[in-house]
Amino acid sequence: MKIICIGRNYREHAKELNNPLPEKPVFFMKPDTALLPPHNPFFYPSFTNDLHYEVELVLKVCKSGRSIEEKFAHKYFDEIAVGIDFTARDLQAECKQKGLPWEVAKAFDFSAPVSPFQPLKNFNRDQGIRFGLKINDEWRQLGNSNDMIFSFEKIISYVSGFVMLRQGDYIFTGTPAGVGPTKLNDRFELYLDDKPVMHFNVK
Numbered sequence: 001m002k003i004i005c006i007g008r009n010y011r012e013h014a015k016e017l018n019n020p021l022p023e024k025p026v027f028f029m030k031p032d033t034a035l036l037p038p039h040n041p042f043f044y045p046s047f048t049n050d051l052h053y054e055v056e057l058v059l060k061v062c063k064s065g066r067s068i069e070e071k072f073a074h075k076y077f078d079e080i081a082v083g084i085d086f087t088a089r090d091l092q093a094e095c096k097q098k099g100l101p102w103e104v105a106k107a108f109d110f111s112a113p114v115s116p117f118q119p120l121k122n123f124n125r126d127q128g129i130r131f132g133l134k135i136n137d138e139w140r141q142l143g144n145s146n147d148m149i150f151s152f153e154k155i156i157s158y159v160s161g162f163v164m165l166r167q168g169d170y171i172f173t174g175t176p177a178g179v180g181p182t183k184l185n186d187r188f189e190l191y192l193d194d195k196p197v198m199h200f201n202v203k
């Protein structure tokens with residue numbers, strides 16, 4: 001399986017990083033080795049001094065397809081989770097400045113902890129799907145899927161025009177405002193629809 005990640009999908013987050021609003025989705029990928037095995041701590045990588053958290057809704061692809069039309073895109077995902085797109089912001093800044101790819105900053109081992117998935121039909125998408133991150137019992141990020149610039153369907157349609165989606169692929173759908181640095185011994189608690197669904201410690 002592969003992990004596709006959307007960047008800059010919330011206005012307030014694009015603003016906080018001084019990025020222009022995208023006219024089309026920005027995406028990049030992480031390998032399956034980026035997943036954090038359940039009940040494991042997250043070890044702060046030695047190659048960065050500015051590791052940022054980004055809490056995001058994560059879709060699971062339920063059917064393979066390519067060049068999917070937006071009106072059919074809803075048939076290609078049926079489960080949702082919440083995850084962290086860990087980012088070595090210092091390395092990413094260097095990549096951006098030099099116009100280089102982002103893999104060293106984004107695709108490293110265990111950079112994509114993801115909670116257990118839940119059926120999407122259990123959520124009311126009209127009201128928006130709420131999600132968030134508490135660190136050491138303090139809210140750091142709160143998001144709602146209704147604030148996304150590009151909808152789940154738009155993302156599926158756009159990405160599948162370049163990369164075939166396979167059953168079991170994950171799609172990180174972008175982070176809301178409030179990203180910030182991770183510290184040793186932080187306790188991460190991820191929320192989906194106001195319920196805690198995953199926690200881990202930073203070692």
Ligand code: MG
Pocket residue numbers: 005006007054056085172174175
């Ligand atoms: Mg992200």
